[in-house]
Amino acid sequence: MSKIINISRRDFLKTGALMGGGLVLGFSLPVRIPLAEGAARSSKSFTPNAFIRIGTDNLVTVIVNKSEMGQGVYTALPMLIAEELECDWTRIQVEAAPVNPAYNHTEWGPLQGTGGSSSVRSTWMQFRKAGATARLMLVDAAAATWKVKPSACRAEKGFVIHDATKKKLSYGKLALNAAKMEPPKDVLLKDPKDFKVIGQSMKRLDTPEKVNGKGMFGIDVKVPGMLIAVVARSPVFGGKVKRYNADKARAVPGVRDVIQIDSGVAVIADHFWQARHGLDLLDIQWEEGDMAKLSTQDMRKEYAELARKPGTVAKKKGSAEEAMGKAAKQLEAEYEVPYLAHATMEPLNCLVDVRKESCEIWTGTQFQTADRNAAAKILGLKPEQVKLHTMLLGGGFGRRANPASDFVSEAAHVAKAVRKPVKVIWTREDDMRGGYYRPMWYDRISAGLDGDGKPIAWRHTIVGQSIISGTFFEQAMIKNGIDATSVEGAQDIPYNIPNTFVDLHSPKTGVPVLWWRSVGHSHTAFVVESFIDELAHAAGKDPYEFRKGLLTEHSRHKGVLELAAQKAGWGSPLAEGRARGIAVHESFGSFVAQVAEVSVKPSGEVRVHRVVCAIDCGRFVNPDIVEAQMESGIVFGLTAALHGAITFKDGRVEQSNFHDYPLLRMEQMPRVEVHIMPSKENPQGVGEPGVPPIAPAVANAIFASTGKRIRRLPIRADELKKA
Amino acid sequence: MFTIEVNGKKHKVDVNPDVPLLWVIREHLGLTGTKYGCGIAQCGSCTVLIDGTAQRSCQTPVKDVQGKKITTIEGVPGSHPVVKAWIAEDVPQCGYCQSGQIMEAVALLKKNPKPSDDDIDSAMSGNLCRCGTYQRIRRAIHRAAGTIAKGGRQ
Numbered sequence: 001m002s003k004i005i006n007i008s009r010r011d012f013l014k015t016g017a018l019m020g021g022g023l024v025l026g027f028s029l030p031v032r033i034p035l036a037e038g039a040a041r042s043s044k045s046f047t048p049n050a051f052i053r054i055g056t057d058n059l060v061t062v063i064v065n066k067s068e069m070g071q072g073v074y075t076a077l078p079m080l081i082a083e084e085l086e087c088d089w090t091r092i093q094v095e096a097a098p099v100n101p102a103y104n105h106t107e108w109g110p111l112q113g114t115g116g117s118s119s120v121r122s123t124w125m126q127f128r129k130a131g132a133t134a135r136l137m138l139v140d141a142a143a144a145t146w147k148v149k150p151s152a153c154r155a156e157k158g159f160v161i162h163d164a165t166k167k168k169l170s171y172g173k174l175a176l177n178a179a180k181m182e183p184p185k186d187v188l189l190k191d192p193k194d195f196k197v198i199g200q201s202m203k204r205l206d207t208p209e210k211v212n213g214k215g216m217f218g219i220d221v222k223v224p225g226m227l228i229a230v231v232a233r234s235p236v237f238g239g240k241v242k243r244y245n246a247d248k249a250r251a252v253p254g255v256r257d258v259i260q261i262d263s264g265v266a267v268i269a270d271h272f273w274q275a276r277h278g279l280d281l282l283d284i285q286w287e288e289g290d291m292a293k294l295s296t297q298d299m300r301k302e303y304a305e306l307a308r309k310p311g312t313v314a315k316k317k318g319s320a321e322e323a324m325g326k327a328a329k330q331l332e333a334e335y336e337v338p339y340l341a342h343a344t345m346e347p348l349n350c351l352v353d354v355r356k357e358s359c360e361i362w363t364g365t366q367f368q369t370a371d372r373n374a375a376a377k378i379l380g381l382k383p384e385q386v387k388l389h390t391m392l393l394g395g396g397f398g399r400r401a402n403p404a405s406d407f408v409s410e411a412a413h414v415a416k417a418v419r420k421p422v423k424v425i426w427t428r429e430d431d432m433r434g435g436y437y438r439p440m441w442y443d444r445i446s447a448g449l450d451g452d453g454k455p456i457a458w459r460h461t462i463v464g465q466s467i468i469s470g471t472f473f474e475q476a477m478i479k480n481g482i483d484a485t486s487v488e489g490a491q492d493i494p495y496n497i498p499n500t501f502v503d504l505h506s507p508k509t510g511v512p513v514l515w516w517r518s519v520g521h522s523h524t525a526f527v528v529e530s531f532i533d534e535l536a537h538a539a540g541k542d543p544y545e546f547r548k549g550l551l552t553e554h555s556r557h558k559g560v561l562e563l564a565a566q567k568a569g570w571g572s573p574l575a576e577g578r579a580r581g582i583a584v585h586e587s588f589g590s591f592v593a594q595v596a597e598v599s600v601k602p603s604g605e606v607r608v609h610r611v612v613c614a615i616d617c618g619r620f621v622n623p624d625i626v627e628a629q630m631e632s633g634i635v636f637g638l639t640a641a642l643h644g645a646i647t648f649k650d651g652r653v654e655q656s657n658f659h660d661y662p663l664l665r666m667e668q669m670p671r672v673e674v675h676i677m678p679s680k681e682n683p684q685g686v687g688e689p690g691v692p693p694i695a696p697a698v699a700n701a702i703f704a705s706t707g708k709r710i711r712r713l714p715i716r717a718d719e720l721k722k723a
Numbered sequence: 724m725f726t727i728e729v730n731g732k733k734h735k736v737d738v739n740p741d742v743p744l745l746w747v748i749r750e751h752l753g754l755t756g757t758k759y760g761c762g763i764a765q766c767g768s769c770t771v772l773i774d775g776t777a778q779r780s781c782q783t784p785v786k787d788v789q790g791k792k793i794t795t796i797e798g799v800p801g802s803h804p805v806v807k808a809w810i811a812e813d814v815p816q817c818g819y820c821q822s823g824q825i826m827e828a829v830a831l832l833k834k835n836p837k838p839s840d841d842d843i844d845s846a847m848s849g850n851l852c853r854c855g856t857y858q859r860i861r862r863a864i865h866r867a868a869g870t871i872a873k874g875g876r877q
Contacts, residue, residue, distance in 0.1 A: 070816030070854045203813060210818030211809045213756015213796035217819060220755035228750075253739075271750050272759075273742045345760050345768060345819040345853045394758070394819030395853050428761045624813060628859070632816055635855025658765035658851060667844040669857035
């Protein structure tokens with residue numbers, strides 16, 4: 001069914017003025033360089049709104065306000081526009097949006113940013129309306145030229161066509177006249193059954209630039225006179241510089257300056273290697289502060305003790321306590337997961353060029369407004385005086401969406417002192433030890449089964465740091481002492497259990513924490529889906545059938561569960577030594593079930609051979625990208641399940657690089673099959689929802705194979721070793 | 724002063740002999756397709772060809788490559804079967820590791836134009852991808868091998 005959308009005329013004119021009024025757009029990122037004309041931008045163009053510019057050269061530029069970090073927004077969002085604009089997909093280029101209120105997130109208040117698997121969902125109407133508006137104005141321009149009714153014209157592949165006279169004009173030829181047309185009050189969006197682009201596996205617009213070395217990431221940007229800085233930061237969080245000796249560092253050829261900033265000591269040089277070399281010679285003494293004794297072993301004990309005390313109530317349905325007393329069988333377990341680093345392949349970096357009354361920043365960020373404002377404050381400038389260029393992100397996973405703007409603020413401090421364009425580059429070790437981790441969690445969970453093996457009581461106590469506490473999201477996301485991200489996926493379990501109780505402890509440890517791909521779900525899915533499996537086995541039921549029987553009120557969970565089980569051949573015989581595990585979880589509006597096929601060697605080494613994944617993300621925009629995101633989420637979650645842990649000893653992070661914080665490698669890659677559920681629901685997230693189910697699916701398969709229950713991640717070979 | 728030959732062009736660079744080739748390529752020659760990922764030869768993002776062999780440029784001092792032929796991602800033509808296969812399979816996500824992956828794959832296919840899955844695993848396991856594009860990389864290498872078998876020029 002088509003919908004009539006009312007565009008607020010005032011909003012339209014505001015964005016129209018913004019674009020037409022000579023606003024200098026941000027750093028152009030020609031993702032696709034048109035073959036004939038080169039990337040040269042026409043000086044004259046049609047800019048119907050903040051997201052589209054059509055040149056007289058027929059090139060359609062889509063200005064994307066979401067950061068491309070691999071999840072495919074530089075393709076999926078232009079597809080939304082292309083669907084309604086009826087332009088030629090091979091004549092589209094993408095440009096990163098500058099920081100401007102016109103580009104604010106439609107759900108986050110006055111913030112421009114990318115996260116929460118929300119890009120397609122939150123631009124679903126906005127981008128299609130933008131495309132439809134432009135199309136209508138192009139049609140009006142053609143109709144006026146030909147002196148016919150607009151309704152007698154149609155648009156197709158970058159042309160407006162008048163069938164009666166077979167007249168045809170390209171968007172490029174119409175661009176200047178279209179700019180003079182009155183913007184429409186209402187636009188009629190397409191009936192989904194007429195979609196030609198949405199729902200198709202359009203080729204990614206960013207692939208060509210990513211296979212020829214030309215794609216520009218933050219770390220690749222160079223401006224004239226640029227210096228490189230490397231920063232020595234305290235080995236203990238919260239530590240301060242006590243003393244250091246800059247003499248030897250200054251003597252290194254190429255080193256231009258050594259300065260002390262809030263976060264440590266920066267060595268500034270012509271080139272990276274000189275700065276790094278200088279840094280090694282600083283002989284810094286640190287005032288280590290309150291966290292000098294921090295140790296993971298102690299924290300685990302403290303968390304375990306907290307888990308035995310009543311916390312803040314997050315969910316109470318019926319009386320779990322009373323029902324537990326009546327249960328025929330009671331189960332209790334404790335689960336643990338560690339701190340995790342995002343470990344994006346591109347280490348953090350930020351280039352700042354500060355002038356007398358202006359500043360330019362080049363970086364890969366997910367939080368443009370916050371980062372720009374933080375830099376402006378440090379530099380004593382107005383936010384509008386700071387121009388932030390969003391580059392390609394060599395991975396984000398939440399690390400580049402920091403309310404504390406750590407890497408941008410630090411670079412601003414360095415630039416303020418140096419007064420020359422300077423790029424701060426974090427080494428891998430800096431990045432690994434720089435904090436903002438996925439919190440460590442400790443969960444105590446219990447349940448009661450009735451005589452038929454049906455769960456009648458569920459109690460879950462969660463211990464772990466709040467990500468939101470102390471940030472500008474606090475008011476919106478912490479209610480009655482509960483950080484919504486700490487309990488997501490735990491306080492809203494889909495299983496039909498009459499009495500449930502969930503409480504939360506949010507200890508303060510001083511370790512900087514942040515969202516890490518799938519946030520709270522990264523731990524709650526592991527706990528809930530593993531423990532449900534424990535209940536199934538305790539009840540003597542098949543884990544798949546047991547779940548299905550408890551999902552009576554959640555058809556979409558049930559739908560993906562059945563699809564994954566069916567495609568995986570659940571229950572059919574397997575090669576010797578192999579076993580299957582299953583898990584299902586909802587996150588970011590999408591439902592994902594996975595079946596993992598696993599074997600465990602006598603040495604305890606776990607091999608995941610095959611993963612069958614089913615997703616219901618509502619209406620999908622680009623199925624190939626959905627599939628890629630499921631593959632990606634599975635690898636990300638598997639890396640954490642098999643390898644990931646950031647631990648502390650004497651206040652220091654024990655890991656430093658990929659030799660002691662390993663990532664999944666090609667030889668460990670399972671065969672992944674993705675099945676997408678057809679749906680007419682609104683589109684939902686795909687960047688994160690692939691992550692949560694994989695750890696429990698694998699752990700459940702390990703139980704099926706060995707009878708050993710994994711309750712602590714990462715999975716340890718020595719615990720699975722055959723005696 | 725060192726003379727290095729990159730993508731068929733000779734360059735004179737005035738750097739300390741111990742500076743890793745990676746930083747010379749990126750900062751002195753301005754060829755930023757080769758990436759810094761770990762600095763300790765653990766991730767493969769910095770992979771280049773040195774006399775046809777895939778090497779980690781982050782662990783190769785510039786003094787060691789005098790008189791050798793270096794190829795970076797910028798020196799791989801767009802018509803190369805590996806590049807075309809990468810596009811056909813839409814392999815990259817964030818894209819940061821992909822220059823290194825492509826260089827490793829180019830070297831593999833030169834040595835072994837018809838690799839099995841196991842050959843691919845063993846050749847490519849030194850190249851990390853945090854986005855998890857491994858399955859597509861495998862597919863793309865097989866596709867490129869198919870093109871080469873039909874006479875596609877490497």
